[in-house]
Amino acid sequence: xxxxxxxxxxxxxxxxxxxxxxxxxxxxxxxxxxxxxxxxxxxxxxxxxxxxxxxxxxxxxxxxxxxxxxxxxxxxxxxxxxxxxxxxxxxxxxxxxxxxxxxxxxxxxxxxxxxxxxxxxxxxxxxxxxxxxxxxxxxxxxxxxxxxxxxxxxxxxxxxxx
Numbered sequence: 001x002x003x004x005x006x007x008x009x010x011x012x013x014x015x016x017x018x019x020x021x022x023x024x025x026x027x028x029x030x031x032x033x034x035x036x037x038x039x040x041x042x043x044x045x046x047x048x049x050x051x052x053x054x055x056x057x058x059x060x061x062x063x064x065x066x067x068x069x070x071x072x073x074x075x076x077x078x079x080x081x082x083x084x085x086x087x088x089x090x091x092x093x094x095x096x097x098x099x100x101x102x103x104x105x106x107x108x109x110x111x112x113x114x115x116x117x118x119x120x121x122x123x124x125x126x127x128x129x130x131x132x133x134x135x136x137x138x139x140x141x142x143x144x145x146x147x148x149x150x151x152x153x154x155x156x157x158x159x160x161x162x
């Protein structure tokens with residue numbers, strides 16, 4: 001299944017479904033009626049055993065995220081995009097499989113690694129480590145990669161720039 005989003009074309013060959021989650025066209029079958037109060041990830045991919053929430057940030061000036069303030073702002077945006085999308089999907093009863101959060105950011109590997117650690121601190125990854133009372137997990141994993149690393153880590157889902 002090929003899909004274009006934010007300057008990239010993805011090929012999710014083994015997906016059961018893939019769609020732009022923050023669809024703006026009210027006539028689209030994937031329109032979710034997203035409100036301005038809640039954020040949304042760009043893509044949702046349904047696989048046999050899990051879902052992938054994918055957020056894409058194709059920066060024009062990636063170097064500006066080296067500073068703490070822009071970096072922290074981006075971390076908060078990424079956190080809320082996942083949390084709010086999870087709420088939408090929970091309300092649709094579509095949190096029945098583990099969910100992995102993948103952010104495709106056009107940053108250097110070192111910044112992506114730092115961002116991945118920071119976002120994992122903000123989201124409860126793996127319910128067993130969160131609270132003994134939690135029976136369900138919010139996310140099964142978080143990964144932050146750039147274009148080159150995406151094609152290495154997710155070689156089954158190649159991406160090209162459009």
